[in-house]
Amino acid sequence: MYYFLFKFRHHDVYFTNLFEQLLNHTKLKAFVMRSVEVRYHPSVRQLESMTSREGYLEELKNLLSRSYRLVRDERYKVVYRMQAELLAAIREYLDSRGFVELLPPIIGPVTDPGIRGAKQVTVDFYGSEYKVMSSAILYKQMMATTLGKIYFASPNVRLEPPETVYTGRHLVEFVQVDVEVAGADYRDAMNLAEELLCHVIKRVREERYMELELLGRELPAFSPPFKRYTHAEAVDILRNLGFKTSRSTEIPWEGEKILSGLHDEPFFIYNYPRGARGFYDREDPEKPGILRDFDMLYPEGFGEAISGAEREYTSEKVLERMRETGENPVKYKWYLEMLRDGVEPSAGFGIGVERLTRFVCGLEAVWMARPYPKLPGIYSP
Amino acid sequence: MMERLFSLASRLVLRYGILRSTVRSGLSFSRTYPVWEILSKARAGKDAVYPFNELEEYGRALLGAEVYEPGYPRFHTLDRLVLLPPAFTPNRLAKMGELLREPLYTDVRTECFVGGFKVKLPLVVGSMGSTDVASRVGVELARGAAKAGIVMGIGENVATMRGYDRRRCRNHPSLKERLMAYLENMKDGFGGIIIQQSVEDAYDELWNRIYSDVDLESYFEEGVVGFEIKVGQGAKPGLGGEVKVSRDLALELKDKYYLPEDPEIVIKDFYERHSAPGTFTEAILSSMIRLLKNNYPRARVWVKLGPYRDLVRVIKICSDAGTDAITVDGKEGGTGMSPIVALKDLGLPTLACLKRIGDAKRLGVSSSMVVSGGLYSGSHLVKALALGADAVAMGRPFIIAVQAKGERGVTNFVEAVRAEAQMLTSALDKYSLKDLSPEDLGSLDKDIADALELSYIYS
Numbered sequence: 071m072y073y074f075l076f077k078f079r080h081h082d083v084y085f086t087n088l089f090e091q092l093l094n095h096t097k098l099k100a101f102v103m104r105s106v107e108v109r110y111h112p113s114v115r116q117l118e119s120m121t122s123r124e125g126y127l128e129e130l131k132n133l134l135s136r137s138y139r140l141v142r143d144e145r146y147k148v149v150y151r152m153q154a155e156l157l158a159a160i161r162e163y164l165d166s167r168g169f170v171e172l173l174p175p176i177i178g179p180v181t182d183p184g185i186r187g188a189k190q191v192t193v194d195f196y197g198s199e200y201k202v203m204s205s206a207i208l209y210k211q212m213m214a215t216t217l218g219k220i221y222f223a224s225p226n227v228r229l230e231p232p233e234t235v236y237t238g239r240h241l242v243e244f245v246q247v248d249v250e251v252a253g254a255d256y257r258d259a260m261n262l263a264e265e266l267l268c269h270v271i272k273r274v275r276e277e278r279y280m281e282l283e284l285l286g287r288e289l290p291a292f293s294p295p296f297k298r299y300t301h302a303e304a305v306d307i308l309r310n311l312g313f314k315t316s317r318s319t320e321i322p323w324e325g326e327k328i329l330s331g332l333h334d335e336p337f338f339i340y341n342y343p344r345g346a347r348g349f350y351d352r353e354d355p356e357k358p359g360i361l362r363d364f365d366m367l368y369p370e371g372f373g374e375a376i377s378g379a380e381r382e383y384t385s386e387k388v389l390e391r392m393r394e395t396g397e398n399p400v401k402y403k404w405y406l407e408m409l410r411d412g413v414e415p416s417a418g419f420g421i422g423v424e425r426l427t428r429f430v431c432g433l434e435a436v437w438m439a440r441p442y443p444k445l446p447g448i449y450s451p
Numbered sequence: 452m453m454e455r456l457f458s459l460a461s462r463l464v465l466r467y468g469i470l471r472s473t474v475r476s477g478l479s480f481s482r483t484y485p486v487w488e489i490l491s492k493a494r495a496g497k498d499a500v501y502p503f504n505e506l507e508e509y510g511r512a513l514l515g516a517e518v519y520e521p522g523y524p525r526f527h528t529l530d531r532l533v534l535l536p537p538a539f540t541p542n543r544l545a546k547m548g549e550l551l552r553e554p555l556y557t558d559v560r561t562e563c564f565v566g567g568f569k570v571k572l573p574l575v576v577g578s579m580g581s582t583d584v585a586s587r588v589g590v591e592l593a594r595g596a597a598k599a600g601i602v603m604g605i606g607e608n609v610a611t612m613r614g615y616d617r618r619r620c621r622n623h624p625s626l627k628e629r630l631m632a633y634l635e636n637m638k639d640g641f642g643g644i645i646i647q648q649s650v651e652d653a654y655d656e657l658w659n660r661i662y663s664d665v666d667l668e669s670y671f672e673e674g675v676v677g678f679e680i681k682v683g684q685g686a687k688p689g690l691g692g693e694v695k696v697s698r699d700l701a702l703e704l705k706d707k708y709y710l711p712e713d714p715e716i717v718i719k720d721f722y723e724r725h726s727a728p729g730t731f732t733e734a735i736l737s738s739m740i741r742l743l744k745n746n747y748p749r750a751r752v753w754v755k756l757g758p759y760r761d762l763v764r765v766i767k768i769c770s771d772a773g774t775d776a777i778t779v780d781g782k783e784g785g786t787g788m789s790p791i792v793a794l795k796d797l798g799l800p801t802l803a804c805l806k807r808i809g810d811a812k813r814l815g816v817s818s819s820m821v822v823s824g825g826l827y828s829g830s831h832l833v834k835a836l837a838l839g840a841d842a843v844a845m846g847r848p849f850i851i852a853v854q855a856k857g858e859r860g861v862t863n864f865v866e867a868v869r870a871e872a873q874m875l876t877s878a879l880d881k882y883s884l885k886d887l888s889p890e891d892l893g894s895l896d897k898d899i900a901d902a903l904e905l906s907y908i909y910s
Contacts, residue, residue, distance in 0.1 A: 183656070185746075186745065186746045187659060187662040187663065187746040187747050187748075188659060188663060189656055189660050189662075189663040190656060190659070192655075198706075199706075229659075230663065231663045231668075231671075232663065232665050232668040233668065233671070233672070233749070316744065316773070318744070318745075318772065318773065319741055319744050319745035319748075320745050322748060343741065344734075344738050344741070345737070345738040345739070345740070345741025345742045345744075345745060346741065346742070346745050358734070359734075390732070390734070390735060391738075393729070393730055393731070393735040393739070394735060394738040394739045394742050395653065395739075395742065396648055396650065396653045396680065396729065396739060397650065397653040397654065398650040398651065398653065398654065398727060401654055446663070447665045447668075
């Protein structure tokens with residue numbers, strides 16, 4: 071238990087050969103990795119040894135059952151201050167570029183179904199069913215049509231599969247800043263995403279260097295443009311390393327971690343295959359089966375940072391894509407009617423605030439990056 | 452007075468009518484379906500392979516009575532094929548070399564992999580859903596199938612109609628009861644369970660719910676759970692499900708299903724509940740499969756197809772998208788709650804589906820191919836495998852077996868089918884079910900022989 075409460079550690083040693091570490095991981099035992107320089111942040115390695123330990127889940131349950139104690143710890147105080155700074159930096163950047171911040175919706179008849187294996191939360195609404203937002207995606211297009219450039223700081227709930235408790239990057243309750251720009255394409259959204267991140271990093275390096283030092287975090291200044299790989303290229307890189315990856319699905323979390331460990335700077339993976347994402351990510355009209363979407367990944371093994379795309383905006387196309395989840399489109403009636411009334415083409419992305427905090431502070435797991443975290447399968451205050 | 456008499460009379464007529472129709476349907480079922488054969492297997496297990504316990508039947512069969520009449524519809528079935536054992540058996544010699552004794556039929560290997568699951572026998576309990584007859588016996592059936600080490604499917608609408616973990620109806624287990632009954636009775640990792648999600652189940656995100664259920668976590672880790680996309684059903688390809696539901700349930704379900712009569716306006720005891728068949732195109736189906744693999748990386752992906760004319764193409768698309776197993780349900784299958792016209796005239800018979808499975812396999816299919824529809828014996832299993840299927844799914848035989856003797860009925864029935872399959876296979880000089888091939892088959896009809904490229908036995 072004390073394990074999570076230890077004070078400021080200095081991470082200045084990077085372990086360059088993580089070969090052994092990777093092979094120790096059960097999920098990776100099957101793969102033969104060629105010798106390659108995968109540079110993980112010490113926290114990422116720390117998480118690996120934590121989660122592979124017997125009794126990790128019990129420890130975590132004990133710890134989180136009294137999460138009010140955690141918030142009093144010195145290290146966490148620094149993290150929360152940092153988080154406030156990050157949010158302020160995001161707002162500063164977006165506001166200065168003419169974005170309008172909107173109040174996020176919390177409940178509604180339907181929500182984002184395009185999430186990997188996670189269940190939505192249903193609440194009783196005067197005898198009818200409402201969903202708690204798993205993302206504000208369905209509300210973004212019309213607001214962008216109306217106001218041009220918008221964002222929500224949107225609290226989301228996703229009942230993730232219990233296995234994700236070990237990934238260090240999944241929370242049941244989290245906040246993402248959800249950005250949408252009317253008339254933009256996905257490349258514009260990628261440019262915006264990298265500029266936003268660079269601005270945020272620059273500001274914390276300038277304003278919060280004391281905190282960074284306390285946390286033992288060496289954060290380099292990044293500069294755009296970040297490297298960009300198509301999904302197919304990313305799959306090839308992983309395959310060359312001996313990591314089995316499918317061309318037709320999202321890259322598994324372990325794969326993203328390896329890719330992330332190969333980089334010193336954030337980078338993009340774009341053009342995911344159809345079937346890997348929700349119905350709202352636009353299929354390239356010239357390249358059927360390829361989506362005009364992207365992920366930005368943090369370096370050093372921290373994994374996914376941002377997920378974004380150009381949107382489908384015609385009801386015909388969305389109806390067809392909706393069938394992918396096997397659902398009856400009648401469930402999305404209001405959304406389809408809205409599309410039929412007409413929305414402008416748009417593109418946007420969401421950036422997870424806790425994941426950003428984890429990366430900037432160099433934390434082992436994302437649950438350390440917010441007060442009162444809720445983890446898959448763990449009941450806590 | 453007259454009015455009351457009239458109503459009494461009409462009630463009697465109605466009651467008598469209902470009774471008569473029940474008796475009639477019972478009789479016609481036993482006349483057109485080999486109920487006794489399955490019943491005796493369910494009761495006696497392996498012993499039923501020999502008709503010793505049914506001496507009367509045995510005698511009648513010898514006299515050429517109508518024993519083989521049941522199961523003969525107007526189109527050709529697997530019963531138009533016979534198995535052709537050779538006199539010279541080089542494989543038996545090889546097997547003898549391995550065993551250092553004369554091989555017996557019990558030496559035929561039946562363990563194999565089907566759709567990503569390790570199984571004792573390539574026999575699958577076809578996905579049965581919320582329909583009364585299947586739902587009531589769901590738990591016993593699950594236990595029996597798990598103990599027998601074969602794959603079982605759970606059909607559509609179970610969670611929505613009967614409840615996910617808490618029961619919605621008396622005498623009907625919830626989905627999770629059926630699931631857990633199966634998973635907790637599996638032995639040595641043999642078997643696997645697949646769950647369908649109808650358009651209406653999707654409303655409540657059934658698959659997401661199962662995938663994020665803490666109680667099922669260890670089973671996903673073990674790799675013994677899968678999801679089945681349903682693209683139709685044998686007896687009613689292209690049609691959805693029709694069921695009658697009570698008023699209470701109708702009121703609860705009215706937002707999710709199409710009910711022609713609004714239970715809030717029309718007051719009745721029972722309401723028709725329609726469920727949609729779902730819309731598919733090549734792009735939709737392959738994306739759906741990918742999405743499933745993407746969202747549930749630790750679940751197997753199965754697809755169930757109805758007897759469609761474009762089967763070959765659909766099979767190829769499913770296989771290319773990475774499906775673990777594809778079940779083709781011939782028109783003799785999935786007869787529960789099917790309209791009579793559909794039963795009579797809609798879709799390809801099982802034998803024709805097997806022909807298309809063979810054609811698809813020649814194009815290169817990596818998924819396991821499962822066939823179903825009116826199949827009920829070890830001989831059907833052997834013939835289907837010889838024609839290119841990797842496994843056979845059955846529905847009604849399991850319902851009869853479980854009603855006759857509970858979970859024991861199921862294990863007995865599987866044991867009997869396994870023994871039959873082993874006998875026939877060994878007689879064909881094969882010692883693994885995988886080695887069965889078209890050379891083992893002969894056709895009683897010239898046209899079937901030509902179409903399936905089998906030998907015509909009289910030529």
